[in-house]
Amino acid sequence: MAGKTNPKSLIYHVDAVKKGKRLFEDAFQGVSRMILDAGIQKITVKGKTTYQFDIFSQGKKHLVGMYDEINSFVSFVKDASEGGSSREMAFVLVGEPGNGKTFLVEYLCARYREFLTISQNRKYTFRFNNLDQLGGYGNINFIESQTYEDPMILAMSLCETQDQSKEYLSKNFKLTGKQIESLYDKYRPLGACSAYILNQIREYTDNNITKMFSFLEIVPVPLIESLGTITGKYPAKDKITSSAVDLMGEESIQRLLHISDSNNPYRFDLRRGALARVAGGGIHFSDEIYKNKKDLVQVYLGVIQNRTIELDGFKWPIDTLIVATSNNSEFDTFLSEREEAPIIDRCRICYVAHNTDYKIQKTLTEYAIGTDTKRSLDSKILHQDPNLNYAASVGVVLTRLPRSDKLTPVETMKLAAGEVAGEKSLKTLAELIDSLNRDTDITKRFGQKGLGQRNLGRAVQLLLESSETNEGQCMFALDIFNALERTVLDYVQEPSDRAKFMEDLKIARGLYREKIMT
Structure with a gap:
């Protein structure tokens, strides 16, 4: 078949998918495969068996702890990849500031981009060329799929009806009935502008598929972090200036100058919004989702539930894993508003606790202190x-x-780190955690309150700027307690929490003295 040797042709792509050289999978399947293929280890944490996923332990600065949260996320993605109810939900990490929520998502996105750079895993999309032959597009000669749709979605919509497309794929690519059935399990309609242009090409070529191929070109999806493609972040913005345009896109005046047909859906510039850029099997990260104004959260509700971008009645299906974060106070405020229940219903909430294992905290403390040589203010x-x-x-x-x-x-503390604590056993700790985690007040659950990683970073900064450190040319361990106390006084607002933390630091000071005496 002509075109089988051209890597940019649809024929080559379909053949490559058939042979397993290229993959056709959605975002959930891709992320799930990336995590599970990297390796799993069974471990015991706080008296309970859990799993450690190797992908989250890679690199110089990797995730530390967070076993329950990672297990919840992997379970969510795996369920979605297997067609479960998670497909119609967003995964939301809720917790105190500075406990690693954003770091977890950004780490995941970085690993996913690396995963997609592997030749077999690479994402592809298509573009329509030679549009000057069709007319009505002015100086626009080619148009790329705005939502980075997979070429296999195009292949499944090549003919006017599904049955005709199935017959064509079976006849020309020798796909078996089982292969076609498996393919159409992942079927979704083409986006409005792609379907519109394809229909124009179909009419122009008089349904001659061979001629239609000359208008189609397969291109890889750019894996450029700063472009926001494949993995994109949408931080909550000012409630006055932010709008749904930031997510969905809008009508482009520039395009209207070229397009003669006012009904052409390509007049909407979807890539003006954050969602379209990750719509081709990507991860959309909504930072502080509940800080957004209500109408924007309602937009999210529609996107999460329907997995489509909808503008003026035109629809663009998207294939996106939506992960969000929120802090406890914003989430509580949002929960208190009864009318916002539908959006909560569409979210899988995962409450992120602080790390409570002092042994693995040492790695996090290293992150806070830094690996470079520290110098005093006079460069010593x-x-x-x-x-x-x-x-x-x-x-x-x-x-x-x-x-x-x-x-x-x-x-x-000792039991949480897996150590012996006199006569007390891990079972006692497990019972304590279970009873605390039944509390409806999230902040009273195990590990939900305390000094976070940012507070630790502030304490290290205070230690470095203190006169004792600079004069003595030493980052003395005992001085960190003064810095932590200063941090508690300056940044912890609630009196009861402040009193507890100060008491805890006294105990820590005693443990430090015991350690250096032995």
Whole structure:
């Protein structure tokens, strides 16, 4: 068949998919495959068996802990990839500021982009060429699929009816009935402008598919982070200036100057919005989703539920994994408004706790301290106390552990790290966590309150700027407690929390003294 040797032809692409050289899968299947193929390990955390996914432990700066949250996310994506109800939901991470929500999503996006750079995993889309032959497009000679639709979606809509398309694929590509059925399980209609242009080409060529191929070209989807393609982030903006245009796109005056037919859906510039750029099997990251104004959240409701971008009655189906974050206070405010229940119903809420294992906190503390050589204000090299990491880690972790009648703070800390705590067992900790996690007030659950990673970073900054550090040319471990106390006084607003954290830091100071005495 002519075109089989041209990598930019639709014929070549369909043949490559048939042979397994290229893949046709949606965003959920791609992300799920990326995570599961990287490897899984069974581990025990806080007395319960859970799974550690190797992909989240790769690179110099990787995710630390967050086992429950990652397990929830993987389960969500896996369910969606298998056609479950998760397909019509967004995954929302809710928690205190500075506990790693945004880092988790950005890390996932970075790994996904790397995954798609592998030749077999690469995403492709199509564009229509030679539009000057059709007329009505002015100086526009080619148009790329605005939502980066997969060429297989185009192949499944090549003929006027589905049955004709199936027959064509079966006859010309020797696809079996089972292969065609598997293909059409992932079927979705072409977006409004792609369908409109394809129909024009069909009319122009008088339904001659061979001639239609001359108008079609297959191109790889650009994997450029700064373009917002494949993985895109939409941060909550000012409620006055933000609008649905930022997400959906709008009518383009520039295009109207070229397009003669006012009914042509290509007059809408979808890539003006954030969603279209990730619509071809990408990840859309909505940072602080509930901070957006209500009409924008309603737009999200439609997009999450219907998986379409809709403008003036025109529809563009999208294939996107939607992941969002929110802090506790914004989420609580949103929950209190009864009329917003439908959007919550469309979200899989995952409450993100702080890390409560002081051993793995050491890695997070290293992130906060940094790996470069530290210097004093007069450029002299600062010595780093070998116990600084321990002191800082124990200090912040103790603030994250709730008070309990069954366990002392030190016992809770040791058990959470998998250590022996006298006669107390992991079962006691597991029971404590279970009872706390039944509380309807999220902030009272295990690990939900405490000094976050940003607060730890501030404490390190205060330590570095202190006169003791600069004069002594040493980042002394005991001084980190003063810095943490300063952080608590400056940044923790609630008096009861402030009092608890100060008490926790006293306990941490005692543990540090015990450590250096032994």
